């Protein structure tokens with residue numbers, strides 16, 4: 264038998280080998296992973312295989328709201344794993360039912376569909392909007408309207424609603440019936456919504472395109488115009504929901520109630536889950552056989568999500584997010600003041616913040632320098648630093664992160680001068 268030798272190990276030139284130390288030859292090369300091997304998480308810190316500790320302002324990309332290895336979440340996962348891991352949606356089980364009750368009670372949206380990710384939640388919401396119109400006999404109402412700068416996921420439907428040509432390239436043809444209207448432009452929205460619109464989908468705070476909050480007046484107008492035109496209003500709260508802005512749901516912080524909310528990311532504090540929360544008035548859109556998911560709402564992620572919601576309520580996270588968010592914004596404003604050639608004014612709400620980086624500086628370089636300082640941040644959109652730390656971040660950790668970012672900025676600034 265021929266000796267098995269991983270290809271990458273044979274072909275990597277010596278110069279690349281250090282950077283590729285942790286590359287796995289059989290993992291698909293669709294991510295540019297940083298050269299660090301994370302082995303453990305504790306609270307707001309991640310620990311690598313050399314024992315180095317990093318302050319984590321990424322939180323698994325806005326996922327670990329209660330930080331890493333939270334004992335209550337760990338306990339809930341272990342207990343559920345020892346009891347029932349999968350039963351399918353052919354039968355009832357308590358964790359999904361209880362979580363649906365809890366989400367319906369807290370959102371006021373009476374029906375919940377569970378899936379496994381944000382993209383899947385948006386797919387389901389899009390299918391709901393179309394099927395609801397179909398059931399009403401409105402056969403021309405098929406269009407899904409989304410915003411410029413939107414990101415709704417990488418599956419084909421969610422991708423078609425995503426306004427980023429880079430993500431579309433090479434994947435066409437995408438599903439038909441998707442169009443875009445400028446974000447935060449009420450007049451354009453008024454012209455774009457009509458009797459062919461099945462749904463308008465919008466992120467209350469755009470995440471991937473660089474942390475841009477909606478104007479409250481834009482969301483108020485969206486509510487009015489969708490109602491007047493018989494279309495659904497869908498809020499994609501996959502990144503900005505689950506307490507990231509303070510209240511559990513982003514719509515609460517804007518005072519506008521949509522017909523449908525999609526959530527995922529932080530819901531189970533790290534386990535894969537997505538959910539579509541649907542107003543009773545439009546829940547008849549999806550009926551038995553219309554849509555489904557083998558793993559959707561399986562017991563372990565549901566148990567983790569229930570523990571997350573329970574802990575969240577018991578520690579008064581909403582006020583904490585407002586307080587630590589304000590501290591971070593103040594610190595980012597100081598950085599903008601002290602490095603006016605490097606940074607623009609910070610944007611965002613709660614603990615979903617962005618700091619624009621000015622050319623010739625590159626957000627990606629500052630991310631790398633920050634990692635050397637043992638701070639994880641990442642870049643989003645066009646040259647913006649994104650800060651989505653665990654929501655339990657303490658004021659002390661917030662100040663420490665700002666100090667590390669200051670050191671990284673000084674280093675990047677000096678490197679640019681030389």
Ligand SMILES: Cc1ncc(COP(=O)(O)O)c(C=O)c1O
Nearest residue numbers: 380381382414415416470501502
């Ligand atoms: C607003 C928004 N919608 C949808 C998604 C897709 O979620 P997932 O990666 O879980 O499919 C993301 C992911 O970043 C997101 O930020």
